[in-house]
Amino acid sequence: MKVVLDAMGGDYGPSVNVAGAVEAVNEWNVDVILTGDEELIQKEIDKLQYKGDRIKIVHCTEIIENSDKPSTALRKKKDSSLVVAMQMVKDGEADAIISAGNTGALLAGGLFVIGRIKGISRPALAVPFPTPKGMSLLIDAGANADCKPQHLYEFALMGSLYMEAIQNQQYPKVCLANVGMEEGKGNELVKESYQLLESSDLPFHGNIEARDIPAGEADVIVCDGFTGNIILKLFEGVAHTFSDTLKQAIMSNWKSKLGGLMMKPALKSFKKQFDYTEYGGVPFLGVNGLLIKAHGSSNSKAIKNAIKQAKTSYEADLLQKITERIAEISQQKDSKNKDVSGDEQ
Amino acid sequence: MKVVLDAMGGDYGPSVNVAGAVEAVNEWNVDVILTGDEELIQKEIDKLQYKGDRIKIVHCTEIIENSDKPSTALRKKKDSSLVVAMQMVKDGEADAIISAGNTGALLAGGLFVIGRIKGISRPALAVPFPTPKGMSLLIDAGANADCKPQHLYEFALMGSLYMEAIQNQQYPKVCLANVGMEEGKGNELVKESYQLLESSDLPFHGNIEARDIPAGEADVIVCDGFTGNIILKLFEGVAHTFSDTLKQAIMSNWKSKLGGLMMKPALKSFKKQFDYTEYGGVPFLGVNGLLIKAHGSSNSKAIKNAIKQAKTSYEADLLQKITERIAEISQQKDSKNKDVSGDEQ
Secondary structure, eight states: OEEEEETTOSTTTHHHHHHHHHHHHHHSSOEEEEEEOHHHHHHHHHHTTOOOSSEEEEEOSBOOOTTSOHHHHHHHOTTBHHHHHHHHHHTTSOSEEEEOSOHHHHHHHIIIIIOBOTTOSSOEEEEEEEETTEEEEEEOSSSOSSOOHHHHHHHHHHHHHHHHHHHOOSSOOEEEEESSSSTTOSOHHHHHHHHHHHTSSSOEEEEEEGGGTTTTOOSEEEOOHHHHHHHHHHHHHHHHHHHHHHHHHHTTSHHHHHHHHHTHHHHHHHHHHTOGGGSOOEEEETBSSEEEEOOTTOOHHHHHHHHHHHHHHHHTTHHHHHHHHHHHHHHHHHHHHHHHHHHHO | OEEEEETTOSTTTHHHHHHHHHHHHHHSSOEEEEEEOHHHHHHHHHHTTOOOSSEEEEEOSBOOOTTSOHHHHHHHOTTBHHHHHHHHHHTTSOSEEEEOSOHHHHHHHIIIIIOBOTTOSSOEEEEEEEETTEEEEEEOSSSOSSOOHHHHHHHHHHHHHHHHHHHOOSSOOEEEEESSSSTTOSOHHHHHHHHHHHTSSSOEEEEEEGGGTTTTOOSEEEOOHHHHHHHHHHHHHHHHHHHHHHHHHHTTSHHHHHHHHHTHHHHHHHHHHTOGGGSOOEEEETBSSEEEEOOTTOOHHHHHHHHHHHHHHHHTTHHHHHHHHHHHHHHHHHHHHHHHHHHHO
């Protein structure tokens, strides 16, 4: 497969993107196209002494910065590393795109350059995260701040297909993020969404309280993008404060310092479980192409794992599975509507 | 001061409530009235060999269970430990009420038995929580699932007055929980609320991303009750999963076990920082009385600390300060409106 990688995206620019790409092509059967400043990219490739033919460069003269307004940047910076990469997926020259750059531009580009899957009104960010019970998926993690019940239904559908295709879960447990377990809890959006999900064919298991999310009590956690982004970032923040406080506790006296030293391998494996660089990027589901958002502060390992994720999604036919299932559902709906109108005549 | 404590509330019933009350009256200058089954309560008091006169019992024949529907329970169980306790605050027979029982019934009772402060349309749960920089306050943490900008403004106002009165913070940093730092980010509710807060007299410092909440980057975090409840419970859940995973890492081999043993005091102080029982209960601000919700699974220490919190709020004149400030603001508004209509004549 061919992955196109926005080599200029992310806080560290070409260096980590190129290093991630080199690590990936050395390890797996994958080709990587790097979009961006050819000279800078080639320099990084030379540094790593990569001499193979699995990496190609497509030179671009512009960069979309984090400070750029997404819609304006997309329109004005046609020769940016991001837009050129997007267009390659649109034109079938690449099978997936990865960028650690401006999130807003990436999402807008997904919608307006690549386009939506027919039948999906709102593509969504789907964040896989580790729990003691395995991987769970949070959808939408921030693409759509204001949502309607139909959108949450689409998120649930795409999320469950993702878990089936990528995590091999037969009937992933789909739950609504809510403030209580019982039906009837929550705000207007989740109350209405509950009804819609309950009446659908999805493996819907009701509400989940936020305190049960980290333990892995649901496989797919469905919410609007505002709530999802709060969940995602709070997760990150609590983990960060927790490790800082733990570190301080360890450094507080010689006895605990020595103790900490003895625990080092254990603490390392503990830390690894909460390390996003292990899990690569975040797929933007519902666009008509594989699109993966890598963390802005990705290192080369994170980029490499994002490429792996693109590869897994490609080999699992994720895009096709979502497209087909959506088509099936809208066909069923159409024929139902026809039946109904038939009855009425 | 006199605190009335719903002795039947919470997962452990009279035992922890009575023990918390006994510890509190032994330590501080406070009287506690216990509402509930006199026989059961007296038995617990006897067990603890408390012989003083700072604890009184008011016998009630009914209990509002967690499974009871709040509105129905309030109407039908007039002689429940909760409703009787509420009524005592309403009638001025007690200065504050604490309950670890049915949250919905407690909130509804606050609104319909005790009543709102004039000028406050939506009372809110205000959760104080520890950060490396001191205490922060999350408001609303779950009383109002659907909100309007005016409600968030009221939360911000009450939250800042709480931090001034209770934490002695002169200009507490008030922020809106949001998905990005910049103005214009977020859902419709926070976008509009931003404008309202920006144009107010409050010490408003813009948006805060969820990842910066645990580090204590804001003193008062304002949000709707759905978002706040998600934040509160996710905090709890991540901390829980984190300690579990850490414990497992420590127990994974003899070396890290020994290391863990050496770190025990450090780990204990670490754990203490994330222990809700240290911080007592959650005030329900905006009702016309001091109302404190204790955690359902409170132990006696948590109950004791909730009593301490009631005492602190009482001594800081919290209720009066909120009431006066709200009256001032509505007076300013009225005179402004008069000026405007004067201009128009």
